[in-house]
Amino acid sequence: MSSTMSRDMLIEIPGLVPQGGKRGGMVGVFALPDYPAPKTLAIVWPSDEFGGWWINNIKVLPELWGQGLGRRMLMAILDAADQQGQRLALAVEPDKWEGLDYDQLFAWYGRHGFVEVPEYDGFTLQRDIAA
Numbered sequence: 074m075s076s077t078m079s080r081d082m083l084i085e086i087p088g089l090v091p092q093g094g095k096r097g098g099m100v101g102v103f104a105l106p107d108y109p110a111p112k113t114l115a116i117v118w119p120s121d122e123f124g125g126w127w128i129n130n131i132k133v134l135p136e137l138w139g140q141g142l143g144r145r146m147l148m149a150i151l152d153a154a155d156q157q158g159q160r161l162a163l164a165v166e167p168d169k170w171e172g173l174d175y176d177q178l179f180a181w182y183g184r185h186g187f188v189e190v191p192e193y194d195g196f197t198l199q200r201d202i203a204a
Contacts, residue, residue: 088149125160155203162199
């Protein structure tokens with residue numbers, strides 16, 4: 074991997090389908106094949122700062138919560154990142170969705186190998202490449 078990643082780099086995540094390619098300079102706009110956007114949405118792009126991929130969003134419409142759709146999207150991203158040797162980072166921002174709180178989101182991402190990055194704002198998590 075080069076020291077500078079292009080935000081134009083194509084990210085492929087098996088199990089998720091691209092949703093119209095690039096949007097606003099971002100790459101990697103995905104959804105579950107059986108729940109296309111806007112029902113589900115994941116946005117992922119290369120990050121020089123973290124040396125891997127930045128997960129900008131994983132969203133599921135509230136009326137679809139509790140069906141494991143967010144977990145399905147996250148697992149597809151984790152599997153693809155591991156297979157392609159990419160670290161992952163994200164910021165926890167539950168205030169964007171009513172009904173979520175920081176403790177629940179930190180615990181959920183923690184169960185999937187994410188840990189807090191202390192030198193950042195207290196909301197940033199990262200996950201190293203699985204061994």
